[in-house]
Amino acid sequence: xxxxxxxxxxxxxxxxxxxxxxxxxxxxxxxxxxxxxxxxxxxxxxxxxxxxxxxxxxxxxxxxxxxxxxxxxxxxxxxxxxxxxxxxxxxxxx
Numbered sequence: 001x002x003x004x005x006x007x008x009x010x011x012x013x014x015x016x017x018x019x020x021x022x023x024x025x026x027x028x029x030x031x032x033x034x035x036x037x038x039x040x041x042x043x044x045x046x047x048x049x050x051x052x053x054x055x056x057x058x059x060x061x062x063x064x065x066x067x068x069x070x071x072x073x074x075x076x077x078x079x080x081x082x083x084x085x086x087x088x089x090x091x092x093x094x
Contacts, residue, residue, distance in 0.1 A: 003031055012082040019082075023061065067082075
């Protein structure tokens with residue numbers, strides 16, 4: 001799968017050094033992922049969560065959630081943001 005928006009991961013890794021290895025590993029796994037739908041993606045990332053109302057897929061990283069748009073048909077994962085659970089909760093109250 002082609003991963004777009006890597007800058008979000010790079011910036012987050014520099015701001016949160018403890019997450020860098022985990023984020024880099026996630027990108028590497030996504031680079032080699034060929035999932036055709038969320039069920040297959042969950043075989044690789046069991047905590048992946050899909051919000052069908054907004055079209056986002058979320059991946060948990062401890063106290064953080066990576067928000068992405070995964071387009072299975074064309075094999076593209078667009079990283080949107082990495083946010084803390086508090087940021088995520090505040091955004092979802094709006």
